[in-house]
Amino acid sequence: MIKFEHVTKSFASSGGQTVFNDVSFELREGELFCLLGPSGCGKSTLLNLLAGFEDPTAGTITKRGQPIAGPGSDRGVLFQTFEALFEWGQVLGRGVSVIV
Numbered sequence: 001m002i003k004f005e006h007v008t009k010s011f012a013s014s015g016g017q018t019v020f021n022d023v024s025f026e027l028r029e030g031e032l033f034c035l036l037g038p039s040g041c042g043k044s045t046l047l048n049l050l051a052g053f054e055d056p057t058a059g060t061i062t063k064r065g066q067p068i069a070g071p072g073s074d075r076g077v078l079f080q081t082f083e084a085l086f087e088w089g090q091v092l093g094r095g096v097s098v099i100v
């Protein structure tokens with residue numbers, strides 16, 4: 001349903017440095033998809049492309065065969081702000097916050 005094909009993203013404002021290069025994957029309807037990686041590897045950037053907040057530098061992103069041309073009510077984003085997280089959630093009572 002959602003397809004990334006050879007997607008590259010770089011920001012001119014940071015000297016054209018490439019955040020990620022030639023990323024391709026496909027998500028099927030109803031599939032749960034987790035994007036894991038160290039801070040700064042480009043997770044939010046990739047989600048911003050899917051949300052339509054940013055354009056890819058190269059490659060294509062489509063949903064049901066139609067290019068993502070900007071933000072739309074068919075895609076929702078929960079931003080990674082402290083207020084949006086369940087900071088009161090604990091794992092095994094050990095003080096580890098649950099982040100969703």
Ligand SMILES: Nc1ncnc2c1ncn2[C@@H]1O[C@H](COP(=O)(O)OP(=O)(O)OP(=O)(O)O)[C@@H](O)[C@H]1O
Pocket residue numbers: 011013014019037038039040041042043044045046080
């Ligand atoms: N608008 C922007 N302009 C310039 N550089 C940017 C911009 N947005 C992100 N970057 C850079 O892209 C890289 C990836 O950032 P991103 O926020 O996508 O990482 P992340 O994997 O979501 O990190 P975190 O786990 O800390 O949320 C970083 O080097 C960041 O500085």
Ligand SMILES: [Mg+2]
Pocket residue numbers: 043044045080
């Ligand atoms: Mg992030």
